[in-house]
Amino acid sequence: MQAKVMLGFDMETDIGSWTPFYEGLVRGTPKLLEVLAKHNAKSTFFFVGDAAREHPEIVRMSASAGHEIGCHTLYHETIGDELFPIPGVKPVLPEECCRRIQVATDLVEQALGDKVTSFRAPRLWGSTAVVNALEDLGFTADASYPMYFYKDRLIPYHPSREDWAKEGDMKILEIPNFADMTIQSKDEFGRDRDQWPLFRTEGAEAMLSHVDNMLGFYKEKNLPAVFCFYMHPWEFWEMPQGLVHFGEGSVLPDPFIVKNCGEVALKELDRMLSMLRDRGFEFATAADLAKEF
Numbered sequence: 001m002q003a004k005v006m007l008g009f010d011m012e013t014d015i016g017s018w019t020p021f022y023e024g025l026v027r028g029t030p031k032l033l034e035v036l037a038k039h040n041a042k043s044t045f046f047f048v049g050d051a052a053r054e055h056p057e058i059v060r061m062s063a064s065a066g067h068e069i070g071c072h073t074l075y076h077e078t079i080g081d082e083l084f085p086i087p088g089v090k091p092v093l094p095e096e097c098c099r100r101i102q103v104a105t106d107l108v109e110q111a112l113g114d115k116v117t118s119f120r121a122p123r124l125w126g127s128t129a130v131v132n133a134l135e136d137l138g139f140t141a142d143a144s145y146p147m148y149f150y151k152d153r154l155i156p157y158h159p160s161r162e163d164w165a166k167e168g169d170m171k172i173l174e175i176p177n178f179a180d181m182t183i184q185s186k187d188e189f190g191r192d193r194d195q196w197p198l199f200r201t202e203g204a205e206a207m208l209s210h211v212d213n214m215l216g217f218y219k220e221k222n223l224p225a226v227f228c229f230y231m232h233p234w235e236f237w238e239m240p241q242g243l244v245h246f247g248e249g250s251v252l253p254d255p256f257i258v259k260n261c262g263e264v265a266l267k268e269l270d271r272m273l274s275m276l277r278d279r280g281f282e283f284a285t286a287a288d289l290a291k292e293f
């Protein structure tokens with residue numbers, strides 16, 4: 001099988017859950033679409049329901065450019081298992097998952113005027129309750145599994161109703177987000193093996209060295225090489241550095257979260273896509289993978 005790359009863009013407020021602003025979504029998305037068009041890189045755009053309601057024109061702009069539209073929860077809330085603590089956001093109850101995904105999906109579908117069948121959980125924090133809800137709602141792909149954290153599933157798989165991180169007989173396809181499993185991790189959660197946000201903070205070459213490591217790893221194990229990436233529109237528009245004030249206080253994102261957003265990120269994405277094409281990668285959407293696996 002030809003090596004495949006699935007680019008997933010999580011269409012949310014600036015700096016993820018850290019701000020309520022849509023500057024990156026509105027201004028970064030057109031620039032991102034230009035780079036993708038240059039490489040004919042068909043991708044999946046996972047919209048937060050609130051983003052689709054506030055900016056339906058960005059949903060339609062992304063779909064018109066030939067990309068798949070998916071869902072990324074209602075408000076970028078933590079919908080699955082909390083893998084490590086972050087300030088101010090606690091998970092919704094498992095019994096709330098299905099209803100929230102349904103409301104979010106309705107908003108994305110209203111903006112799109114078509115069905116949505118692919119999902120990604122914010123921060124890749126999925127859960128057994130989430131995949132069960134997705135299966136019941138008719139979704140065919142979920143691109144939430146963080147390879148760096150669970151480590152076991154290295155290629156797309158059909159999960160178990162009892163444990164989403166294990167193989168089973170569900171219809172939905174779970175697509176692991178790639179991490180470099182060939183390097184030693186120095187982080188208690190294995191986050192330094194994850195692909196994000198290396199293209200932006202360290203550059204395209206650094207990212208490709210991890211891609212090459214994993215290409216060798218898949219070849220050695222005789223597994224199909226499928227690389228799933230996650231990125232965000234706000235990475236392609238300059239983000240504020242330092243304290244961001246709104247409401248009744250300020251937040252201070254860690255420096256790497258906002259480093260090189262804007263022109264540098266656009267240039268590195270462009271270079272990364274050239275390098276992937278040079279290596280013979282084929283671009284696939286989540287829906288394409290759901291049909292193939």
Ligand SMILES: [Zn+2]
Binds near residue numbers: 121123
């Ligand atoms: Zn997100």
